[in-house]
Amino acid sequence: MSYTALRVTDGDSTTNDPGKKDAQENRSTFEDPAQIKEIKGLGWKDMRGTVAALVLPYISALFIAAAHFSLYQHLDGKRVDLDTSIPQSWLSSLALVLVTSFRVTICFALGVALTQALWQRIRAVPMSIADFDRMHYLRNDLLALAHKNTILLAPVIFTMAVLSWLVSIAIIFPPAAITITNRNFTVDTQQRVPTFDGVPPTDSTYMSAQDGVLYKNWAWHPGGTQPPVLAIAKSTLITGEIFPSNSPCGLNCTFETVFDGPLVNCNRSTYNRTIFAQWPRKEGQLRHIRPPIFTAAWANRSDPLLEDFAINENVPPGWILPRANISAPEKIFQSTCVAKEPSKFCVTPSRIDTFLIRQHKLPWNKTLKYIDPEARNLSLGLKYDTETSELACKPAMGKYTVRTTYSDGQRQLSISVVPSGTLESLWGTDKPKFKTEDYLDKIPANSTYAFQVLNLFALVDGLLSPLIGEYRTRFHVTTLKVPDYNGKKYPPKPITVQSDQRFIFEAAVNTIIADSTFNRARYKFQRADYNTQELVNKIVQDPSDLEHALDLELTEDKLNEALQNITLSVMYALDMWNATTYVRKTTNHNVFTFSSRPRLLIPYGISLLVTLPFLIIGFRSLRLNGMPAVDGGFIQPLVTTAISSRLRDIAVEGSHKPYNAPESLKTARIQYGYLEKHEMSGVRECTGFGLEGEVVSLRAQYITKIGNTSV
Structure with missing residues (x-):
């Protein structure tokens, strides 16, 4: 071709x-x-x-x-x-x-x-x-x-x-x-967590079970609540906070525990009473009477039918369990025990099972009457009416469901309680025949309820014992004319009774009620200037200001709320009980997103x-x-520029300054193509770079052989 x-x-x-x-x-x-x-x-x-x-x-x-x-x-x-x-x-x-x-x-x-x-x-x-x-x-x-x-x-x-x-x-x-983001992951697992369990372990002996009893007892006679329980209860009543605890399952987790816990069942009654207060007769002397405005104490029920309560401060609250075999130390109680069957209760002076809270409303800034009941005995008295609100509470029990959530280590509690009965009904159902020589014996399966009642009773006592005591106020008579006693009897004369705010409360007897969460006025501040006539007039005209320091909210619900806090505080502080339950852990991890x-x-x-x-x-x-x-x-530039003598002549002009080539070299137009004859080498047909007009454009022709056919 x-x-x-x-x-x-x-x-x-x-x-x-x-x-x-x-x-x-x-x-x-x-x-x-x-x-x-x-x-x-x-x-x-x-x-x-x-x-x-x-x-x-x-x-x-x-x-x-x-x-x-x-x-x-x-x-x-x-x-x-x-x-x-x-x-x-x-x-x-x-x-x-x-x-x-x-x-x-x-x-x-x-x-x-x-x-x-x-x-x-x-x-x-x-x-x-x-x-x-x-x-x-x-x-x-x-x-x-x-x-x-x-x-x-x-x-x-x-x-x-x-x-x-x-x-x-x-x-x-x-x-x-x-990106790297932070994400929460949840996983459910079984783990031991804190709980409350008043029942001793099934393999306990009578001696080992006593180690975990919160209410001291001797041969099933009440002896009082353990001091640590009382200390925890007082702290909880004052702060209103549950004892802190560390998370058993990490910074973020949730679990639920169910156990039998204490409750109180309360009945409220209101009644009026007429009080006669007597003081010595003396001309011109400032007369004082000190009536109570708050009292609280454990009491016993002397007559179950009449519900007549009497306060007994000498015997710890609780019950005695009657049994067929009575040991020597119990004989001192036997004379007053009227129960004829082991399943019945002893009705004795030591059966202190009801807590009484009484609040008395007094006649502030009123004209009262004095009474001379017997002129010859030279005594005077003051008669006034009071309104008493009485709250009578008995220990009970309920099913606690506590949902505990830890979020970044901070605890949140959700508590629900369903009443399940009274402690009185549970006491005595196991009928143990306890003797001194039985200390090392294992507790029978049906003899654990007494321990449970003791533990639950201790928590109730932890709530109520710090409230035991009274607050009194002072009345003083500002205008009092003593009649001339000549053997005659004078009719009662009206007198004016006022109260001095500086003496509104005498020192409390034992009770911490004023410092507890039940007192809504415990953080209420009053100015200390009591000497101005303006303040005195205000006190006389508005006696409600005199009660600023004791504004009590005592209801069954408030008592049970405080009792729940005490129960959980004892549970966390003593750390004596644990249970295995499902725990949902939330862990925080960096994840690829x-x-x-x-x-x-x-x-x-x-x-x-x-x-x-x-x-x-x-x-x-x-x-x-x-x-x-x-x-x-290098080979390609060498062989493609070798065919044109004219291009070589132009290139020689810039050989001595390759980095600053002459303008004639830069503007020279070249093309890659076909050159017919190369004079020096004698090659007739060759391809390479040449100046414009010196070469002819090339077009490749591809030959594909398919059989004997050329395309």
Whole structure:
């Protein structure tokens, strides 16, 4: 096969504008087939390395993007350093390796495509040496990229170079698609937690069971509440707070315990009484009486039918359990025990099982009457009426359900109580035949209720014993005329009774009721100036101010609320009882969160989609070139510039200053093409760079053999 070389004359390009001139030459080159020299190109087998350089990096970039997405998808929701073998410290480095590999593969593929397109461009249209030289630095030099001739002469090549730069920016975003967040995890497990259990363990002996009894007793005779219980109860009544505790299950957990706990059942009654107060007769002396305004005490019920209560301060509260075999120490109580059967109770003076709270309303600032009951005995008295509100409470029991929640170590309690009976009904149901020699025997299964009653009774006593005592106030008579006793009897005369605020309360006898949470006025502040007439008049006119220090809220609900707090305080403080229950633990962990999938998918997706058309352009340029173009190296510039003597002559002018080439060298227009004859070597047909008009454009012709057919 023979080819005819056709030269492009200088007259074919007459414009001085490089862009227009190249465009005209480009049109003349591709529109007129007669001006194109066809050569036989290399086969696909010879160009497979370049094809692989175009395709494989792109496929690798696709797999890298998919691997990056899969990695983040796998880590999403995983606890750091627990649910995955990838440490948090490695993640940023691993993400950096992936995005850098993606950039390298994409830029490599774009670089190969750009080289093929650049050589196809120089084959098709002449270009100045300066512009052609600049094209080789587009991917590394922003100044070359910003030159005006770059986009005018080769917009496609310019776009490829810009894309290479943009890919480097786009890969900044994918690593930030995953973040480390804090999340709560819950797990249910069984664990031992604090509780209250008044029943001794099943394998306990009578002696070992006594170690955990809160109410001291001797041969089942009440002996009083243990001092630690009383101390805890007093503290709880004053502060209103439950004893602090450490979480048994971590900073955040929830569990529920159910146990039998104490209650009180109360009945309120109101009645009026007339009080006669007597004091010595003396002319001009300030007369005082000290009536009680609050009293509280354990009492016994002397007659169950009449419900007549009497206070007994000498015997501890509680019950005696009658038995068939009575030991010697119990005989002192036997004389008053009227029970005939072991299942019945002893009704004795020691049966102190009811707590009485009485509040008395007194006649403040009223004109009262004095009474001279017997003139000859020279005594005077003051008669007045009072209104008494009495609260009678008996110990009971209920089913406690305590839901405990620890949040960041702070405890929150939710308590509900369902009444289940009275302690009186439970006492005596186990009927133990207790003797001194039985201390080391194991407690029978049906003999544990007595211990339970003692423990529950101790908690009730812990609530009520600190309230035992009284508060009194003072009346003094400001106008009192003593009648002349001549053996005559005078009718009662009216007198005026006032109260001095400085003596509204005498020192309390034992009770801490004024300092407890039942007193709503315990933090109420009053000024200390009592000497002004204005304040005195106010006291006389408005006696309610005199009661500012004792504003009690005593109801069954308030008592049971305080009793619940005492029970839990004893439970936490003594730490004697535990139970196994289900605990829901909430642990706080750092987790990987694939928080922004678009931040990863968009940069990778756009880079891959935009790169694909340019790879197709590079593949097409490779096909048109007929052979792979190589970027860099020394052999290719050497052999492609050796065929033109005119080009060598121009190049010699800049040999002594390669970094400051003469303008004539920069503006010389060259083209890669076919040169008919090389005078020095004698080669008749060769390809390479030559000056404009010296070479003819080349078009590769591919021969594919299918059988005996050539295409």
